Amino acid sequence: MYYAFELSMKVRDYECDIQGIVNNAVYQNYLEHTRHEYLKTLGHNFAALAKQGVTPVVYRVEIDYKFPLSSGDNFVCKLRTEREGNLKVNFYQDIFRESDNKLIIKALVVAVVLQKGRPVKPDFLFD
Amino acid sequence: MYYAFELSMKVRDYECDIQGIVNNAVYQNYLEHTRHEYLKTLGHNFAALAKQGVTPVVYRVEIDYKFPLSSGDNFVCKLRTEREGNLKVNFYQDIFRESDNKLIIKALVVAVVLQKGRPVKPDFLFD
Amino acid sequence: MYYAFELSMKVRDYECDIQGIVNNAVYQNYLEHTRHEYLKTLGHNFAALAKQGVTPVVYRVEIDYKFPLSSGDNFVCKLRTEREGNLKVNFYQDIFRESDNKLIIKALVVAVVLQKGRPVKPDFLFD
Amino acid sequence: MYYAFELSMKVRDYECDIQGIVNNAVYQNYLEHTRHEYLKTLGHNFAALAKQGVTPVVYRVEIDYKFPLSSGDNFVCKLRTEREGNLKVNFYQDIFRESDNKLIIKALVVAVVLQKGRPVKPDFLFD
Numbered sequence: 001m002y003y004a005f006e007l008s009m010k011v012r013d014y015e016c017d018i019q020g021i022v023n024n025a026v027y028q029n030y031l032e033h034t035r036h037e038y039l040k041t042l043g044h045n046f047a048a049l050a051k052q053g054v055t056p057v058v059y060r061v062e063i064d065y066k067f068p069l070s071s072g073d074n075f076v077c078k079l080r081t082e083r084e085g086n087l088k089v090n091f092y093q094d095i096f097r098e099s100d101n102k103l104i105i106k107a108l109v110v111a112v113v114l115q116k117g118r119p120v121k122p123d124f125l126f127d
Numbered sequence: 128m129y130y131a132f133e134l135s136m137k138v139r140d141y142e143c144d145i146q147g148i149v150n151n152a153v154y155q156n157y158l159e160h161t162r163h164e165y166l167k168t169l170g171h172n173f174a175a176l177a178k179q180g181v182t183p184v185v186y187r188v189e190i191d192y193k194f195p196l197s198s199g200d201n202f203v204c205k206l207r208t209e210r211e212g213n214l215k216v217n218f219y220q221d222i223f224r225e226s227d228n229k230l231i232i233k234a235l236v237v238a239v240v241l242q243k244g245r246p247v248k249p250d251f252l253f254d
Numbered sequence: 255m256y257y258a259f260e261l262s263m264k265v266r267d268y269e270c271d272i273q274g275i276v277n278n279a280v281y282q283n284y285l286e287h288t289r290h291e292y293l294k295t296l297g298h299n300f301a302a303l304a305k306q307g308v309t310p311v312v313y314r315v316e317i318d319y320k321f322p323l324s325s326g327d328n329f330v331c332k333l334r335t336e337r338e339g340n341l342k343v344n345f346y347q348d349i350f351r352e353s354d355n356k357l358i359i360k361a362l363v364v365a366v367v368l369q370k371g372r373p374v375k376p377d378f379l380f381d
Numbered sequence: 382m383y384y385a386f387e388l389s390m391k392v393r394d395y396e397c398d399i400q401g402i403v404n405n406a407v408y409q410n411y412l413e414h415t416r417h418e419y420l421k422t423l424g425h426n427f428a429a430l431a432k433q434g435v436t437p438v439v440y441r442v443e444i445d446y447k448f449p450l451s452s453g454d455n456f457v458c459k460l461r462t463e464r465e466g467n468l469k470v471n472f473y474q475d476i477f478r479e480s481d482n483k484l485i486i487k488a489l490v491v492a493v494v495l496q497k498g499r500p501v502k503p504d505f506l507f508d
Binding site: 018019023024025026028029032046047050055057058059060061062063064065068 | 145150152153155156173174177182184187188189190191192195
């Protein structure tokens with residue numbers, strides 16, 4: 001499987017819940033951070049874009065939870081993008097545990113780009 | 128639309144991000160808290176279940192982000208459940224802004240119940 | 255003890271950590287939310303102030319952790335303020351468990367108000 | 382100044398708030414993660430300790446906020462410990478921005494170690 005970008009991180013204990021595993025919502029943090037770091041490799045800074053009134057926003061997420069990360073696990077977030085129609089960008093984002101390459105989650109995050117509140121073609125960000 | 132349970136909450140400023148709106152991941156916190164409060168109305172305490180080795184886990188989420196919540200917004204989380212096959216429980220969870228009943232997100236959270244790590248029929252929790 | 259404001263909340267399971275108790279950092283969320291709700295009763299909205307370039311910032315915190323909150327606990331955050339010198343506002347903030355009025359944390363949060371990056375007298379906010 | 386341990390991290394956008402800077406509570410996450418990573422270098426795993434009923438808990442924190450971290454900043458958390466009396470361990474924890482070594486926060490975190498709910502001498506952890 002081809003990925004355009006990958007980022008390694010490590011579970012922090014405050015991200016784990018009563019069950020001793022990473023809380024479901026936290027994976028969305030990991031996914032967001034990975035997308036923003038990917039945008040930087042394309043020359044875009046999320047905070048700077050926001051100041052200019054350009055805001056990539058999440059339109060839809062689908063996450064399949066395959067296996068939980070636990071305290072201390074190292075993991076890698078991988079992504080690739082795909083254009084859908086004129087306005088949408090699909091981020092396919094998978095997380096793997098580094099010790100054994102086990103698939104942790106499989107996600108699709110559909111984003112659109114707003115400029116002054118209106119959707120615009122995202123080409124200028126991704127091309 | 129019929130809902131089995133609803134819970135009112137209010138956006139807290141620390142839940143808002145650089146864009147001044149609630150961060151995408153935070154909605155999963157709202158959804159989880161609503162499910163756990165719903166379980167309590169059925170007589171089940173999530174923390175107590177965890178101690179007994181019974182752990183409802185999220186298998187898949189789908190969230191459509193319709194409109195963002197902002198600082199200070201009051202909102203209501205509504206849910207209904209549906210059994211799918213022997214092992215899955217679908218939570219249909221919608222969030223509405225209270226001031227104008229505007230739909231904020233529409234979510235499907237598919238859960239399974241594990242007992243000592245193995246999926247079991249969730250009937251004892253939901254019937 | 256006199257308090258100027260109080261706010262009731264309930265522990266949410268995602269705020270609890272591996273030990274099954276509320277994570278230390280989360281109390282700062284509770285304290286911040288309480289201060290912001292208090293400011294609203296004085297006619298000030300934190301997000302609106304930020305847009306105007308007026309930003310109350312935390313200068314120092316001291317928190318004594320007396321007893322942990324657990325999953326499902328109801329608690330009340332109480333605060334009173336005191337001016338210190340020309341520029342500082344001391345927020346004395348205590349959290350009590352509601353079931354038995356047990357003291358959970360005792361905090362002092364020292365804030366200053368910045369306008370375009372410079373400290374200004376906070377009178378216009380608190381008088 | 383001597384430090385026993387240091388850990389480099391990077392601000393993630395979801396940690397920033399409406400003001401575009403790292404939220405005050407998030408620094409406690411950074412501090413906790415640094416302490417737990419430090420404990421690992423001493424051969425102790427926080428999650429494993431918790432399972433054995435040994436729980437280092439925070440007794441008091443003092444944090445001086447000197448300068449805020451912003452989106453994308455790299456920073457380093459440094460710590461040294463000091464025993465206080467029979468039961469307390471003082472963690473002196475400072476955070477610096479990496480680009481210019483600017484001091485961001487200065488913190489003192491006082492911890493005690495509980496075994497089955499009772500404070501015990503922390504020597505076995507730190508010696």
